[in-house]
Amino acid sequence: MATALPQMSMTSASAGQPPRPWRTLQACVDWLLAGPRPQPDDIHNELLQQRTNKTKTLVVAVAASLLIASLSAALTGAAWAYAWVLAEIALGSTRISLMMRALAKAKRDRRAPVNVAPIWAGLTSVVLISAGCYQCVASGIMPLILMAGIGLANLVGGIASRNAGTPRYGILLICILTLPFAVATLLSPVPFLFIIGLQTPVYTAGMIFLLLENHKILLDLYHSERNNRLMAHHDLLTGLPNRALNQKLFARMLDGPWPDAATTSKLTVFCVDLDGFKGVNDRFGHAAGDAVLVAVAKRLRDSVRDADVVCRIGGDEFVILLPDVTDHEATTVAQRIIARVAEPFEFEPAARVGASIGLASAPRDGVTADELLSAADRAMYEAKRRGKGAFVIHADTVEAATLVPEATAFLPAPRVAARA
Secondary structure, eight states: OTTHHHHHHHHHHHHTSOOHHHHHHHHHHHHHHSOSSOOOHHHHHHHHHGGGGOHHHHHHHHHHHHHHHHHHHHHHOOHHHHHHHHHHHHHHHHHHHHHHHHHHHHHHOTTSOOOSHHHHHHHHHHHHHHHHHHHHHHHTOHHHHHHHHHHHHHHHHHHHHHTTTOHHHHHHHHHHHHHHHHHHHHHOOSTTTHHHHHHHHHHHHHHHHHHHHHHHHHHHHHHHHHHHHHHHHBOTTTOOBOHHHHHHHHHHHHSSOOOSOTTEEEEEEEEEEEESHHHHHHHHOHHHHHHHHHHHHHHHHHTSOTTOEEEEEETTEEEEEEEEEEHHHHHHHHHHHHHHHTSOBTTBTTOOOEEEEEEEEETTTOSSHHHHHHHHHHHHHHHHHTTSSOEEEOOTTOOTTTOOSOOOOOSOTTSOOEEO
16 A cells, blocks of 8 residues: 555646646647747737637638639549538638637637637648649649639738737748648649749748738737726826726726625725825935835735735825725734835835825725725824824714714724724
């Protein structure tokens, strides 16, 4: 039994992984679908999904290949030509069906993983067309040879357009289509047909360069769109979500089922305002003030969970969204934030700031973004009124003008946390 245990352990460890040949094949596919340079995940996914928007080009390509196969059967009457027609009908309908499914999936969720089935179907189709066009040249029928050449030129142009997001895959398809045709024309006994074979590699290189140019244009477009989204929804100084994105995050976090436990809130909101920040700006200048905001933003992110969101809504004001936390967990986070923000900065130890925090929780203090922000904001101003460097928990009976004068301490002095 002692010798069997290691074998069982090795077997169980490898049971959850696919076989090595499949992993190797998957690695090849991943490389084939990648671009010349690594891209952020969202850009990479957009490039992969770009093929799904070219349905008209795909329909034309399927029709063109079916036309070549049909004319080959009509002119030669050969068995290979009729087999090509049947294969084109089956494969073409499959490709269109797969593409329509991929398009519907992309419309539902742009973040969904890309289906590789259309990739394999496209590769199979190109191999089939290339073999058929080789046979067209081998038949020696000049009209059929010219038709095959024109059809290949049409298909290569469509590939350069449809596969701009996946240039390695597109280059492979172009080479599979054109190079066997070039070899066939070079070896053909038809007089002067070798001229087409000499011209085909030049045409292939030109279409590859066009594909790469299309890829660069598409990449620049997606990067511009990504930068515009970041500028519209993120603070340019700290990189945190801004007020506009904060509203969308509120709606997303308040959506869905609410927790059953009475001690857990659906969403807890912190309104955080920096104490002494104006003095830092006046004494050390705006450059130092910007550096403080960047450092504070990092400290806030480091003080919360991965599921929590830190937003900068303007000036030295921040909003933190904490889904599914208890009051005890929220107060622990508030204590940690106050302690971290009060630490000196390495770039300017004399530039010291603090944090006053107001807490509001759903559903106790409201069920909408406006209600929660208003409650947390009133609690934050009460924390400032009571001496700063503290957090105040909003109460159900808060009056907008006076709040609740009684305070219950949660932290030892000088950091006093109270329920307003």
